[in-house]
Amino acid sequence: MVVAGRQKSVAFFIALGIGLISVIILLYVGWVLLNWRTGILLFLGVILLTMIIGGIVLNTIFLVREIRLNAQHDAFINAVTHELKTPIASIRLYLETLQTRAVDETKRREFYRIMLEDCERLLATIEQVLRTGRIGASARKRNLTEIDFAGVVEKSVERVRALHRVPAESLEYRPGPPVRMVGDPEEVQAAVSNLLDNAVKYSGKDVHVKVETERVNGRYVALRVTDRGPGIPKRELKRIFKRFYRVPGTLALRVKGTGLGLYIVGSVAKRHGGRAWAESEGPGHGSTFVLQLPIVK
Amino acid sequence: MSRILVVEDEQHLAEGLRFNLEAERHDVQVVDTGEAALELLQPDAAPFDVVILDVMLPGMDGFAVMSEMRRAGQFVPTLMLTARGHPEDVLRGFEAGADDYLTKPFELAILIARIRGLLRRRDWLRASVNHAAAPRESSDTFIFGDKSVHFDRLELRVRDQTFPLTLMEANVLRYLIAHEDKTVSRKALLEDVWGLHEDTDTRAIDNFIVRLRRYIEEDPTRPRHLRTVRGVGYRFVASPAEA
Numbered sequence: 001m002v003v004a005g006r007q008k009s010v011a012f013f014i015a016l017g018i019g020l021i022s023v024i025i026l027l028y029v030g031w032v033l034l035n036w037r038t039g040i041l042l043f044l045g046v047i048l049l050t051m052i053i054g055g056i057v058l059n060t061i062f063l064v065r066e067i068r069l070n071a072q073h074d075a076f077i078n079a080v081t082h083e084l085k086t087p088i089a090s091i092r093l094y095l096e097t098l099q100t101r102a103v104d105e106t107k108r109r110e111f112y113r114i115m116l117e118d119c120e121r122l123l124a125t126i127e128q129v130l131r132t133g134r135i136g137a138s139a140r141k142r143n144l145t146e147i148d149f150a151g152v153v154e155k156s157v158e159r160v161r162a163l164h165r166v167p168a169e170s171l172e173y174r175p176g177p178p179v180r181m182v183g184d185p186e187e188v189q190a191a192v193s194n195l196l197d198n199a200v201k202y203s204g205k206d207v208h209v210k211v212e213t214e215r216v217n218g219r220y221v222a223l224r225v226t227d228r229g230p231g232i233p234k235r236e237l238k239r240i241f242k243r244f245y246r247v248p249g250t251l252a253l254r255v256k257g258t259g260l261g262l263y264i265v266g267s268v269a270k271r272h273g274g275r276a277w278a279e280s281e282g283p284g285h286g287s288t289f290v291l292q293l294p295i296v297k
Numbered sequence: 298m299s300r301i302l303v304v305e306d307e308q309h310l311a312e313g314l315r316f317n318l319e320a321e322r323h324d325v326q327v328v329d330t331g332e333a334a335l336e337l338l339q340p341d342a343a344p345f346d347v348v349i350l351d352v353m354l355p356g357m358d359g360f361a362v363m364s365e366m367r368r369a370g371q372f373v374p375t376l377m378l379t380a381r382g383h384p385e386d387v388l389r390g391f392e393a394g395a396d397d398y399l400t401k402p403f404e405l406a407i408l409i410a411r412i413r414g415l416l417r418r419r420d421w422l423r424a425s426v427n428h429a430a431a432p433r434e435s436s437d438t439f440i441f442g443d444k445s446v447h448f449d450r451l452e453l454r455v456r457d458q459t460f461p462l463t464l465m466e467a468n469v470l471r472y473l474i475a476h477e478d479k480t481v482s483r484k485a486l487l488e489d490v491w492g493l494h495e496d497t498d499t500r501a502i503d504n505f506i507v508r509l510r511r512y513i514e515e516d517p518t519r520p521r522h523l524r525t526v527r528g529v530g531y532r533f534v535a536s537p538a539e540a
Contacts, residue, residue: 078381082353085380086307089402093313096405101320114309 010064017060021053072244072259079246079258083125087118120163125258131190132243132260135267142184142271146296149179149221150213152189157211160196166207171200176213179221181295183272188293191268191276194261195225195289201255202229220274221295226288232280240278241266265291299346299416303327304334304362305378306354310401314349317405318412330355331362338371345373347415352379352390360393367394372451372461374415378403384493388501391491396464418464425449439474441522441535444513446470453512460512465490469505473523473533482530506531 028049035041094111097103103111157173160166181188199209210226232240236247243263262276269276273294280287301318305311306329318325326345328334331354338345348366352359359377366375375397377390382400390398396418397411425437437449444455451467453460462470468490473481483502487493506525510517521537 082380085401086310089380090307090309090313092402093310093317093405097313097317100405101317107316114312118309 010067013060013063013067017056020056024049024052024056069244075246076244076259079256080125080129083256083258084122087122090118091115127190128258128260128264131187131264135187135264135271143186144182144184147181147183147185147188149181149188149223149293149295150175150177152185153192153211153213153223156189156192156196159193160200163197164200164207166200170207171196171209171211173211174213176221177215179213179215179295181221181272181293183293184268187268187271191265191291192223194265195223195291198261199225199227199229199289201257203227204229215295216292219294220292223291223293224288225290226286228286231283231285232278232287233283234280237278237280241276265289269293298322298324300324300326300343301412302334302337302345302348304331304348304354304359305329305351307351310351317409321409321412331357331359331365334362335365335369338366338369338373340370346419347412348373348375349412350375350377350395352377352381352386360389363390363393363395367463370461372463374419374464376408376411376415378408385501387491387493391463391465392501392504394463422450446474455513466505466509469502470509473531474535477533477535480526480529480532484530486530 028045031045032042094115098108098111154173154175157171161168161171196209196211200207203209206228208228210224212224212226214222214224216222232247239245240247241262244259245263246257246259262278265276269291274292276289276291278287278289301323303311303314303318303325305314305327308329311327311329315325315327326337328337334348334350336342338348350359350362354362357365359379363375363377366373375395377395377398378401379386379390379398380401387398387400396415399408399411437447439446439448444453446453446462446467448467448471451462451464453462453470469486472486472490486502506523507517510520510523513522514520522534524532524534526532
């Protein structure tokens with residue numbers, strides 16, 4: 001319902017832009033036909049006309065972009081609402097159960113474990129949102145130190161294995177040469193974790209994720225995370241790094257998320273003088289995410 | 298002992314619900330997609346007494362599942378459960394055919410009470426159906442013209458045709474009949490039937506009315522019983538003067 005309304009307003013603004021431009025051109029052609037003898041006026045007119053048309057085009061592009069961003073923002077609010085309320089609903093349900101019913105010892109322990117997992121999930125969502133806010137505030141001073149990159153990756157691999165309960169052979173890690181880099185350890189850790197988390201999350205039930213680090217040209221270290229998940233259409237490869245963006249379709253419904261993870265990865269890479277990108281042969285062929293960061297020699 | 302189907306893809310919630318409903322001595326089955334739920338709700342499968350349906354499901358969402366169930370003639374009492382608490386969402390759920398709606402996070406006691414309410418309604422329904430083996434009009438029936446509304450059975454009979462009603466449709470009809478010949482505003486309907494107090498888009502009500510008209514009006518485009526009062530709401534007229 002809402003989406004249809006947005007598409008309508010996008011179409012309206014584009015039509016308005018095109019309409020205005022054609023009116024201007026029509027008026028101008030008429031004006032030229034009347035005044036073609038006065039050369040200097042004609043020259044000024046051409047410049048003025050170009051400026052006006054340029055303005056309208058810019059304005060239309062800007063409006064359409066805003067409308068799209070707004071739609072993504074709404075989807076984001078929906079996703080975050082879900083991501084915040086679901087674990088709270090679960091924790092509350094288990095607490096009320098423990099409060100009102102007789103629960104035997106083994107069940108009780110299981111309930112505690114479930115509640116702790118829900119707390120973790122809640123915390124992860126909150127961290128993600130807060131981190132996005134911090135990255136957005138560019139003036140923030142960063143805590144730059146020397147980082148053992150391989151160590152960070154190893155820690156993240158272990159954390160993700162424990163979190164999603166995947167065995168070591170499903171989330172395979174091949175350590176590369178030890179490398180050191182300068183950066184904000186918290187941010188780098190978050191970026192690496194997000195990539196690993198995504199790879200496992202989007203793999204579904206059958207997880208085969210390969211994690212490798214390698215040196216590139218002696219100046220960079222690249223972390224390659226390869227999964228055999230659903231893959232990504234070519235035209236989405238860049239967009240998925242945008243804030244709030246999620247690939248439209250049923251997949252985004254199936255895999256829950258806020259649309260912030262890859263944005264954080266991309267921003268962290270950029271802030272450290274590196275870059276992040278995705279490679280995929282298309283839907284059904286899995287995908288590889290690469291995080292490339294400069295190292296200290 | 299009642300059979301309850303829980304359609305929920307969040308495993309933690311589903312297991313928590315299962316534990317509690319089993320503690321209430323119900324027979325619980327959990328599925329994590331709408332498609333699986335529809336499979337289990339086929340007419341030839343063992344019937345369920347209550348369905349608890351989540352909205353944010355992978356694939357087909359809860360609203361679609363709800364509509365599909367009702368379209369296929371599956372009228373099992375259904376409670377929708379969701380994180381989306383906007384009045385628009387609540388109304389959309391009822392419009393799709395839900396009998397009750399609860400937003401996450403919910404209170405366990407309230408959820409249990411509502412499920413009991415749905416089961417009780419179902420038991421009454423069964424009792425009255427058994428009772429009606431001998432064709433006797435029960436007290437909870439309203440007759441107008443050649444049509445009759447059987448609130449206890451959630452049915453609307455027009456001559457020899459019978460239409461099943463959802464609880465909400467029955468409630469809307471009951472409310473309008475209780476205010477026979479008086480104009481009822483959309484806002485009053487929202488507040489008294491749905492219990493919603495916020496400024497809500499009231500158009501969802503119009504969809505209910507459209508559906509009810511399809512049952513009871515000879516010509517739904519020129520309603521005689523369920524009249525629109527422009528800019529205000531609706532008026533129910535039991536015996537319209539012949540025009």
